[in-house]
Amino acid sequence: MIGNRFVRFAAPLISACVALCLTASAQNLEERVVEHTLDNGMKLLLMRRAQSPTVALHIWVKAGSVDEPIDRTGIAHMLEHMLFKGTRQLGALNYEAEKPLLDKLDELHAQYDPLKVADDLSEEQAALRDSLKAEIERVQEQARELVVPSQVSELYEYEGAIGLNAGTGTDFTNYVVSLPANKIELWMRIEAERMRDPVLREFYTERDVVMEERKQRYEASSFGRLSDALLTTAFKAHPYGTPIIGWESDIERLKRPEAELFFKTYYAPNNAVVTIVGDIDIEWVIERMTQYFSDIPAQEIPPRIGTKEPKQIGERRVYVKFAAEPRLQVAYHKPTIPSYDDFVFDVINSLLTSGRTARLYKALVEERQVASSVRSVNGYPGARFPNLFMIDIVPRSPHTPTQVERALYAELERLKNEPVSDRELQKVRNQFQADFIRGLNSNAGMASQLGYYELIAGSWRYTQTLLDTVNRIDAEDIQRVAREYLTWENRTVAVLVREAPAAQEEAGK
C-alpha cells in the first residue's frame, strides 16, 4: 500500500448533504467515537456500529519509510511483511531449537550477501559463495521443519476474517483485519503477542518476495516507474523522495537484526493507535484491551527526522523510458496539515478533478480532448511533512505530453487570474460533506479514517476541522494559493516516453 490519504481522496462522490444534516451527523460522530488511552500510552478509538455483527480492527503505527536509516531503505516495509511470520509460539513448533538456526542464518547471510551481488569474484570467492549458499539452504531447510507457516493469517482466516492485510506508507504502517464480532478477543491475543514478542523467521526468503514485489510494482508498471521518477526528482533532501519499498541495493542487504531494531525502536504502544469500529460493547473492549496490552511497556521514541526539503528554485523535469504509451505527472511543493494552505489545496484538488464538471476533466478530456483521463492528489506521497500537490494525466493520441502540459498550465493560470464562482465553491463544499457522510457507511472505512487522522493530524477530529475550514475558504484564498505555489519554479514534471524525445536527442548529439 502506498501512503495515501484515505477518505479525502477516496472514489468519486456518492452522496450529498446540506448543512442541516451535516451538523446532525457530525455531532453524531462526536458522540459515537470513544477515546481511551491505556497507561502505556496506547490510544484506543472505538466506535459502535451495529449494522451487522462484524467489526473492523486496525492498528496504526507511526513508523513509515521516512523513519528509516538512510542506507537501510525498505526496512519499514520489510518489517511489515515479517510481522506475519509469528512469535515465539505462533508459527513455531520449537522456538528453542529454532533460535540458533535463525542466528546461524544471519551469520551466513552476512558473509554471503556481499558475494552474491559482487562483480569480478576470484575463483576462491566464487567457491566460497557457492558453499555458503549450499549451507544457507541446508540451515533454512532445518529451520523450516520447525515452522508452522502462515499461522497468524490462518488463525484469522479460519475464524472468517476478511481484509486481513497490512500496509506501509511513507508516514505509517498499519495492520488491519475485519472479523465476525464475537471473535474480537482472538484478535487481541494475537496482536498483543505480535507487539510483545515477534520472531522474524524466514527473513531471507521473504526478502526475495519483497524483491519480486519491487519488480512488480516499480519495474514492470508504467505508473510505478513514473511516480518513482517524479518523487526522486521533486525531493532532493527529504526522504519523501525515497521509494517506500526501498532501493534494490538496500533491500538485498537487509538483515534480520536490523528489522528487529526498527521494531524495537518504533513499535511501542505509545507510538500506536488502535481503532475498532463495529458491533462492539465499548466498555468491554476497553476492559479487555487493558488486560491484554497494558503490560507492554511504553518507551521513548527517538526524535523524528528534521531534514527540510529546501525551496525549489526552478522547474525540474525528468523523462522515463518505458514500453508503454506516454503519461505525464506534474507536481508542486506545498505545506502540510495543519497549514491553512493545505486545506486550500484540498479545495483546489476537488475543483480540478473531482467529477465530470471538474475543471481539468472538462478542459482536457471533454473540450480540448488532449487527455483520456486526469486525476490529482493533495498530500503526495505523505502528510506528516511538507509534500506535493500532484496531477497525473493520460494523454490522448495524437496529442503529445507537451500539448497536454500546455493545456494544463492554461487551466492553472485561470485559477490564479479569475475568482472561482460562489456556485462552484458551494459545489465543492457539498462534495466534502458528501465524502464525510459516505465515510460513515463502512466499519473498515471509519477505522481507517480515525486511525489515519489521529496519527497524521494528531486527532481524529480533523475530519470536522476539514469541513469547517473548507466552508470558510473563499475565492481569494484560492487565487492567493494558486499564485504562490503553482509556479514554474516550484514544479516538477515527469514524462513517460517510449523513445527519447526528439529535442533531447538533438541536444545529446
Place this chain on the structure above:
Amino acid sequence: MNRHQRWTGARALLVAFAGFMAGLAHGQLPILEGLEYPPLNANPPKAEKVVLKNGMRLFLLEDHELPILNITAYIKTGEIYDPPGKTGLAGMTAAVMRNGGAAARTPDEINEALEFIAGSIEVGMSDEYGTASLNVLVKDADMGVQLFADILMNPAFQEEKVELQRGQLIEAIRRRNDSPLQTAFREMQVRLYGDHPYARYSTMESAMAIGREDMIAFHREHFHPEGIWMAVSGDFQTDDIVQKIEKAFEGWNPPAVERPETPAPQFKPGGIYHIEKEIGQTFIVFGHAGIQRTNPDWHSILVMNDILGGSGFSSRLMRKIRVERGLTYGISTNFFRKNLDGFFFGYASTQHQNVVELIELAKETMAGMRANPVNDLELALVKNQNINSFVFLYTSSAQIAAQSLVYQFLGYPEEYLENWTSNIAAVTKESVLAAAQKYLNPDEMVIVTVGQREKFGRPLEELGEVKEIRLESPEK
C-alpha cells in the same frame, strides 16, 4: 446488557468451532487457552420485492442510519450481444447513455445538477449484464430518480459525445498493451475461446464502425423494464420510493425484446505462448476450460480451488512458490463462472530468471490436487473460512439489497445463499479430489508469458512448443 445478549436474532448463522485451534496449530497454543467465542446470531433484514406494472423488479430495504438513497440496477444485456464487426458497441452505448444527455437535458445540465448536490449516476457494461447506479442524498431523491429514469429510458446520444467516447475507446485500444498482466490475460482468453463472444475485443476497425444509430438500436433492443432489476436501499419509506420510481418510469412500455442465443464455446487446445516486452519482470497467466454458474459441484470446486490457489497465504501455490521459495509476490487461481462455460485461470509474476521453474511448480501443484486427497487441516481451514466469513455478505443495506437479487439475476442455482453454509459443510476430501480430477487440467492449459525471453533461466521450450505472439502496434 452483556455482549452475549447483543446479537439477538432468530436465526443463528454462525457457530464457532471451539477446540479446533489445537489441531490447526500442530500443538497447544498457550495464548489461545480458555478462549471461547460467544455465539454470533446474525439476523440480517430481508429486502422486500415489488414488481412494477411495466415488469421492472425492485428489491427494497429501508435503512435510516444515513440520509442517503442508493439504487443499483442490473440490466439484462451485455457485451456478448455486440454485433459482428462492432465489438465495443455495448460498452459505448452504456457510456454515452450516461454522458450524452437525456430527455430534454444536455450532458452539461445533467452533470451540473447532479454534481452540485454531490450525487452520482453511472452506467456500466460487463460481458453478461449491464449495471446502472444512483447515489443521492435522500432529500434529492425526486431529482435523482427522475434523472436516473431519463438516462435509462430516454438517452439522447448527443453526436458530440458519441465522438468523444469513440476517441476514448480508441485511446484505450492504443493502451491495451501498457499493462503486461492485462495483455497476458486477454491473450490467454483469446487462445482459449477463439472468436467466441466471451473473448472478443474491440479493434480500431470496430471502434470506427460503431455509429450513433447503432447505439440507439442497441438501447432500444436491450434496455427494457422487464430486464431491469433494482436494488434500492436507504433512508426512505418503502411505499414512497416505490411510488416515485413507478412514476418516473411510467409509460415506459417498449415492445418485448428477444436476445439472441449465444453459441456454446468450443475450447481450443492448450499451448504455450510468449509475448516479448521489455519490462522488469515476466507475467504469467495460465488457464483452461471452466464451468457454468449452475454447476452442481460448485462448493467442492470452490474448496478445491481455495486449497490450490484461491485463499491468501495458506494456499498450496502461495506456500510453495512464495512463502517457501520467495519466487513471487503473489500467485492465485480462480474459476471464472459464466452463463455458458467459463474458464479456470491463474497468474503470477516473477523475475525473468525463474519463469520456467514457477510454471513447473504451478503445474505440479495442480497435478498434486488430482493425485491425492487434501489433508484434514487444509480442508477444515478452507471450509471454516467460507462458513465463518459468510456474515460479511450482509454488512450494509445496499449490499443486502443487491445480494437479494444478484444471484437469481445472474442465473445461480435457487437458494444459493440460503444453502451456502450447509453446502460448504457437506464438502469432503472425496468430493474435493473428484472436483480436482474433473475440473483441473494442468496438461491442457493455455499458458501466456509476457516478458524478456532471452533472460529466462531455462528455455520456455522445456515446457513444450512455444508460439510467439506479436502485438499490433498502437498506430495500427
